[in-house]
Amino acid sequence: MNQKKKNSSRRKFIGNSLLSIAGFTSLSSFAFSPPFKTTNPGDIHQVRLGFIGVGQQAMGILNGMMKIPGVQVLACADVDSDKRERFQIRATRLTKENGKDKVEISAYADFNQLLERDDIDAVVIATPDHWHALTAIAACKAGKDIYLEKPLTFTIKEGQELVKAVRANGIVLAVGSQQRSEVNFQHAAHMVQKGKIGKIEKVLVHVGSPEHPKPYDLPAEEIPASLDWKAWLGPLKQIQYNQALAPKISLNPETNEKSWASWRWYKETGGGHMTDWGAHMLDVAQWGIGMDRNGPVKVTPASNDDPLTYEYANGIKILVAPFGDGPQGVRFIGSDGWIQVNRGVFQSSDESLKPTRILPKQDYSHHYGDFITSVISRKDPIVPVEVGHSTCTICTIGNIAEELKRPLVWDPKSETFPDDWEASAKLHYNYENGYKL
Template identity: 45%
Template sequence: MENKSKKVTRREFLGVSALGLAGLTILPSWKVNGVRIAPSDRITLGFIGLGRQGISDFHAFSQCPGVQVLAGSDVDSIKCDRFKKVVTEWQEKNKLPIKCDTYEFYEDLLERKDIDAISIATPDHWHALTAIHACQSGKDVYCQKPLSYTISESLSIVKAAEKHKRVFQVGSQQRSSPEFQKAVSLVRDGKIGHIEKVYVRIGEPPKPFDLPEMPVPSNLNFRLWLGPLNDPNVHYHPNICPPIAPPDYQEKGDWAAWRYYRETGNGFTGDWGAHHFDIAQWALGLDGTGPIEYIPAGYNGTKYTTLNYANGIVMTEQPFREDRPDDKGIQFIGTNGWIKVARGYIECSDPSLLKKSEKEIEAGAFEISAPHMQDFLNCVRSRQNPIAPVEAGCSTNILCCLINIATELNRPVKWDPVTHSFGDDKEAQSHRLYWYDYRNPYKLPYWDK
């Protein structure tokens, strides 16, 4: 059972006190992956959320020189055990002298002054509190996409990162992939003319929670997994918290299904939309803003969900490849041609535009295995903005939330991306994806509805 008194005390502390800027920890020099790391270049990491994505993120960070992992936190004790085993094996291989600790309560991890940065891979409804509290405790943050479950949470995270001057990278790793960077550069350079339409294929919105209730396993603190969620209809089912077991600790089957239900996630709209809408807005130079009108599919004969921008660009959620209509990706349509891009795939109406420049060929000789994580670590050292800054993650997540709001209301929704408001649309303003009451004792910092 959740230790309520402990949670309230630590949360109250984090809500009123910033622990100060965490300097890079000074430790003896050692080698990681064959590269000798100077003490001043080393970055110490803690991980919050140790499931399938958390382990994947650890493996990516472990390929980056200058990283030491000190701790992890999860509400599932078996996932904590797996994380410690995996990290310890990596540390022993690289002869790293510092042990890895694990915690049930992430606040215990954040209290450690020897940790420089936090990697967050919890379910989306926990992103806001863990990210904000990490910022308050002086940690830089790498947070998986989508940035949060609701609009208010994303806006609050931005305030926290700005207030505490944190480097904040969103896990929209497609920004660090060459095919997407090539597409973005071609669009921005006007190689296909003025952009008029954009097709983005992401998949279906979330559905109502309909899983039967099942007994909670002893290794899982499900009340703590729920955290701020305040919906009595949400109960335990292994699909939303996939079990793992020793000795192989493998998560088998699909990804955790919490993302596919309205009460716990934003469906493919939030899951893949956080990737492809992010790239689309980045290419259009619209980071930090977004569409002003959202029209759901099916409304008055509208075939595809349609997003209208103030500058006249129209973006629709529809197939971007006729030959493979279910593939997720993007098509930019300009006055002089088109570009189609997806993971590992790029095609252009003018194939000559895809010929690599000398600069791109030279850059390819220095490819690294985890460029998105490496970009974050570089920015932790330089204090510059990363390639996927928190403001971009916020605007992309707002876009995805607004699609789902319009879909659930079954009518168009208008939005002011400057004031972050619905005008006089009180029904949209009261939607749970804009803001909802957290379950006691949880509170959302930096938010005043």
């Protein structure tokens, strides 16, 4: 409690200092500016970060966060010693390149040691999905604000418990659903919500194919000396190591990941394209129809020529299937027209529906800035924990329906499958190796 009060007082001081800087502009739902500007670097007080999980995704976030005035990175934690050392080297270099005060970048094998530090205000969590809830809930209890990669959690029960922990501890938690901070996705949601394409009839969502996770079938390989495989597995059942799950890197010569870690594609370790890309595109779909704090009332698995379908109480349907010839995206179809949005792309049935500008693909600086601004102002970010949980939930119940091969009734208010013990059993799984939620 004393530490929580100390962090709160310090953040209030930071907030008051930054909000008084001339030129500071806050972020809004549909218009974004850099989080803060000043001509006097001495006016900026630091928001001090630690990173938990420092694989490929974390390296990109590190680069973006370090460009923000006032952000200082102090430490990292990971179960791979080579990745910890890479992070230290990269963070030290970026500290110098961005003109920040020189600090020693600490590295820990156990993330709990990082959370014990009084001088860290917030953490970036970019672990594999099965570690999201355990690390984030521990961060909540330690009084740290959180930038958490999507999907929010591995199971629905984990998401429910994380929502409680965030609110009980007064934590700012932002989800890495970057499309929320891209002008083309914002504009699409805005046009749909304003009724510019009439009454919404259905929404097509392309998350990638195959959509759903497959059973783990990779051959066993020798575990690298740098990796604590038992710690990587954490609460999961024992599976054999394959470097596709946790890609090896080297430091001399420097060799980084050649592909994204494939744990996301297997049922035992991830949710397939449904949770990996659905956390982006199904998020936008629910946002546009005003259901991003709610959810469907029924989900029907794909059969014959019919795709996976979500039905909402207002009659709108979301269909998960490839459409057109573009990459992952969303197409809103209304009585008076349509809008399609992909990363870096906006298409519509009428030119008047298009935005005046579109942010380049992969520009996430505003999303990171929104989190830092939220830490300072103590206000919810553009993707708060409840929205992240709602999005993660729709993705997961789709996977459950496909696994059970039958329609499911869902109560979005109680977040349960009413009177359905078979589906309810899949809201969580039994943790192994002594771990508890």
